[in-house]
Amino acid sequence: MDTMLQSAPADALLTPIARRRPGKRANPVVRVLIYVLLIAAAAGVLLPFYWMVVSSLKTDNDVFTVPIKWLPHSVIWHNYLDIWRKSQMTTWLKNTLILSFVVTALQLFTGSFAAYGFAKVRFPGRDLLFIVYVGTIAVPWQSYMIPQFILMSHLHLSNSLWSIIALQAFGALGVFLMKQYYESIPEELSEAARIDGMSEYGIYRRIMLPLSAPALASLALLTFVNTWNDYLGPLIYLRSPNLRTIQLGLSTFISQYNAEYALIMTGSVLSVLPIAVIFLLGQRYFVEGIATTGLKG
Amino acid sequence: MATTIEAPARPTRPARRRRSRQVWRNTAVGWSFLLPNFIGFAVLTLAPVLVLFYLAFTDWNVFGVAKWTGLANFQRLIHDQSFWTALENTLYYTALHIPLTMGAALGLALLLNRKLRGVAFFRTVAFFPYITSIVAAAQVWNMLFSPQYGPVDAVLRVVGISHPPGWTVSTTWSMPAVILVGTWREMGYYMLIFLAGLQTIPAQLYEAARVDGANAWQRFRAVTVPSLRPTTFFVTVMLTIGSFKVFDLILLLTNGGPGQSTLVLSQYIYQTGFQENHFGYASAISVVLFVLCFVVTIVQFLVNKRRSV
Numbered sequence: 153m154d155t156m157l158q159s160a161p162a163d164a165l166l167t168p169i170a171r172r173r174p175g176k177r178a179n180p181v182v183r184v185l186i187y188v189l190l191i192a193a194a195a196g197v198l199l200p201f202y203w204m205v206v207s208s209l210k211t212d213n214d215v216f217t218v219p220i221k222w223l224p225h226s227v228i229w230h231n232y233l234d235i236w237r238k239s240q241m242t243t244w245l246k247n248t249l250i251l252s253f254v255v256t257a258l259q260l261f262t263g264s265f266a267a268y269g270f271a272k273v274r275f276p277g278r279d280l281l282f283i284v285y286v287g288t289i290a291v292p293w294q295s296y297m298i299p300q301f302i303l304m305s306h307l308h309l310s311n312s313l314w315s316i317i318a319l320q321a322f323g324a325l326g327v328f329l330m331k332q333y334y335e336s337i338p339e340e341l342s343e344a345a346r347i348d349g350m351s352e353y354g355i356y357r358r359i360m361l362p363l364s365a366p367a368l369a370s371l372a373l374l375t376f377v378n379t380w381n382d383y384l385g386p387l388i389y390l391r392s393p394n395l396r397t398i399q400l401g402l403s404t405f406i407s408q409y410n411a412e413y414a415l416i417m418t419g420s421v422l423s424v425l426p427i428a429v430i431f432l433l434g435q436r437y438f439v440e441g442i443a444t445t446g447l448k449g
Numbered sequence: 450m451a452t453t454i455e456a457p458a459r460p461t462r463p464a465r466r467r468r469s470r471q472v473w474r475n476t477a478v479g480w481s482f483l484l485p486n487f488i489g490f491a492v493l494t495l496a497p498v499l500v501l502f503y504l505a506f507t508d509w510n511v512f513g514v515a516k517w518t519g520l521a522n523f524q525r526l527i528h529d530q531s532f533w534t535a536l537e538n539t540l541y542y543t544a545l546h547i548p549l550t551m552g553a554a555l556g557l558a559l560l561l562n563r564k565l566r567g568v569a570f571f572r573t574v575a576f577f578p579y580i581t582s583i584v585a586a587a588q589v590w591n592m593l594f595s596p597q598y599g600p601v602d603a604v605l606r607v608v609g610i611s612h613p614p615g616w617t618v619s620t621t622w623s624m625p626a627v628i629l630v631g632t633w634r635e636m637g638y639y640m641l642i643f644l645a646g647l648q649t650i651p652a653q654l655y656e657a658a659r660v661d662g663a664n665a666w667q668r669f670r671a672v673t674v675p676s677l678r679p680t681t682f683f684v685t686v687m688l689t690i691g692s693f694k695v696f697d698l699i700l701l702l703t704n705g706g707p708g709q710s711t712l713v714l715s716q717y718i719y720q721t722g723f724q725e726n727h728f729g730y731a732s733a734i735s736v737v738l739f740v741l742c743f744v745v746t747i748v749q750f751l752v753n754k755r756r757s758v
Contacts, residue, residue, distance in 0.1 A: 186560055190567075193557065194574045197633065200589040201577070203600065207592070216598035262486035269482025275475045281483070288494050290686070290746050292694035294715040295739040298722045298731050299500035300493060322489025352478050381582045383697050388723060399584045403701065406588055413592065420585035431580050435573060438580075442638065443645035 204424075208232075208417040215413035231418040238409070239419065243394055244401035251313060251397060252379045255320040259375045260368055263326025268356045270327065271334035272342055282331075285324045293384075301388060315389040316397075320379050325445070326371050332444050333367035334360060370441030373434045377427055398423045501739070504732035515729065522733035532734065534709045535717040538624065542713060543692035545628045550688060551681075553636040558643035559673075572644070576637035583634075587701035590630045591617060620710040623703050627711055631698055635691070639684050646680030647673070682753045689749070690742050714738045 207215045208231055210224045235241055270282050300319075301310065309315045337360065345355045361368070386400040396404065402419050409415060431438060480487075505522060507515035526532050557575050561568050578586065593601050594616035605613035614622035650672065658668045674681075696715035699705060705712040705720075714734065722731030 183565070186563075186565065190560055190571050194571055197574055197578060197637075199600075200586065200593060200633075201581075203593060204585065204589045215592070216595065220598075220600050220603050262489065266483045266486035269479045273475055273479035273482060275472070275479040278479060284495075285490070288490075288498070290690055290742065291494075291498060292690060292715070292738060292742055294694045294696055294718060295735040295742070296494070296497040296501050298718065298728055298735060299497035299504055301723075302504075302728065303492070303497055303500070318489065318493055322486055322493060324490065324494075327486060352482070356482070377580050381580070383583055383701070387700075399582055402582075402584045402588075406584075416588060417592075420582075420588055423582045423585050427580055427582070428577075431577070432573075438576075439572075439641060442641045 201424075204417050204420050207414055208421045210414050212412055212414045215417070228414065231414050232422075235415055235418045235422065238415065239405050240393070240396070240401060241398075241419070241422065244396050244398045247313065247395060248380055248398040251316050251320075252376050254317050255379045256372050256375045258317065258321035259323060259326045260372055262322055263371060264330045264361065264364065264368065265356070266327045267330030267334055268352075268360055271331045272339075272355070272360070273352060285327055288324055289328070297384075297388065304389065310389050311391045311395065313390075313395060316379075316382070316385050319385050319389070320375070320382065323375075326375065329371050329374075329441060329444060330364065330367055333364050337363055366437065366440065367444075369434065369437040370444070373430065373437050374441050377430065380427055498739075501732055501735055504729055505736045507729040507732075509729040510726045518729070522730050525730065526733055526737070531709065531712065531717060532737075535712045535714050535734075536737070538709075538711060539693060539695070539713045541624055542628060542631070542695055543689065545625075546631050546692045546695075547685070547688045549628065549632045550636050550639060551684060553632060554639035554684070555643050557636065557640045558647055559669075561640070562644055562647045572640075575640050578634045579638045583697050584701055586634060587630070587698060590626075590633075591702060594626055617703050618707055620707050623707060623710045627695075627699055627702055630702060631692075631695065634698070635688075639688070642684055643677070643680060646677050650676040678753075678756070682749070686746055686749050689745050693738065693742050693745070714741075 206222070206224055209227045209229070210221070211228055214221060214225055270278060304310045304315050304318065309318055341359060341363075342355045345359055350358070381399060382397070383399040383403065386395075386397045387403075390396060390400060393404075402423050405419055406416050504515060506517060506519060508518045508521065509515035557571075561572055561575075593599050596602055596613075596615040596618055599616075601616070602613040614625075616622050616626040654672045654676065655668055658672050663671060694715050695713055696719070699711050699713055699716055700719075703711045705716050715738065718731050718734045718738065721727045721734065
């Protein structure tokens, strides 16, 4: 995999491009053309979101009309009240929040802890084991979901929130992401701490964890969003209605009320909204996390 | 307690003994760091992968025990029409989804890798579909694609296409619809990776090409493409695996239908395993998916290695 090892700092993405490439400005015609292209692409990408929000503010009958109403006739806010009454939205949100927080906390701990072992402690067999870790990222979960399900059933974990926690909390991605970051921290720092008599655990806790805050933030956000959006895990493991997550709940709601288009869109907006807010607030960490996995993958 | 990692230079006998104790201690410390993650990883990922290769050779439904049947599952697979349909559809999805997503992602990255006002906004927009829930996204697209009243066909009619496709309710157009949504969702992710790759290319290379009189297209061919090779390779591998295992999108958008027009391998595994409870047979299909991903990844590695030499 060493052909992919590039050493660009991930946050190069966020520094203004003008500073790095002092080339001449594109001519005005080209600039206009680029803007036209970009605006068209953005409109195409955003159309589904626009439609989702607008439909959630319509009556069911107004969602599909000829010709299409791109603006609601009159804004119907009460969809956003009805949804709580007609669905178990509160239960779904509660389950999803529990899972997202627990999984994120566990992934941060086990991922960064293991990454320290891989990056800073030298012992025989370490590199081989790491290759096994990285290799499993290329193995599709769909190909081993059946034996995994059988195993979880034997451990009496299926049909409980624990199954999803177990499923998501030990991902190899976290180890990988944190290891890349630790390796960018100069060895002299930990060496100096060792000479001062600090144990490896102390170095991890007092030096590495505080220094790797940006990487931890990236990992936390990626894990949180993944767990929040996971549909397949809950679909397979969570059978009881009171265990449903927002994604599973929404999909059952859709099949149950398949003609209440406006309400379905209301539920969809509610399932996307928290993630949209988190994403907009923590965007730079998302970008850095993805750039790290991509560049150094 | 100083844990020096460098061994002493002169291998005197006590030093050697001290060194082996050192290795032992490092191993113990190293494993203590790995263990919390490794236990979960071994039980939930490694063990299932190993068990898979056993289950594939057994006949097992939920009740009873797994009975060793040798190659019976695979013989059945060869004559299973649904399996071939699923394999064919998976390859169909892969063959179109990879170039489309790669083209869109690279195109966007090239457009956004320049001095322009609003670049950050467009980057956010392009990435947004990737982090939205697949359930909501699939539902919206299903409504957008709706043949009689949906906005997509309405727009097509305005453009002058009097009989626009039926998308998710048509056997011919359901797969293109799924591919379109897949591309919409994932291009922003790969765009970010391409952007990161583009920004590792030193500006001097472009300057030198300009001095030599290369036009924009020649600079792209001679500087961008070769410098991006590691990134392109990574994107190709990830996109291939991602396409082979496509599942939740299809489950929510078309549920494999109409008919079997969008049935893919992952969904066929799910159906035989979790809905019909044929765990053994479903494992055999899983092995096919596993081997497919494995072989293609290895081949891509070999090709990439030969090219970069």
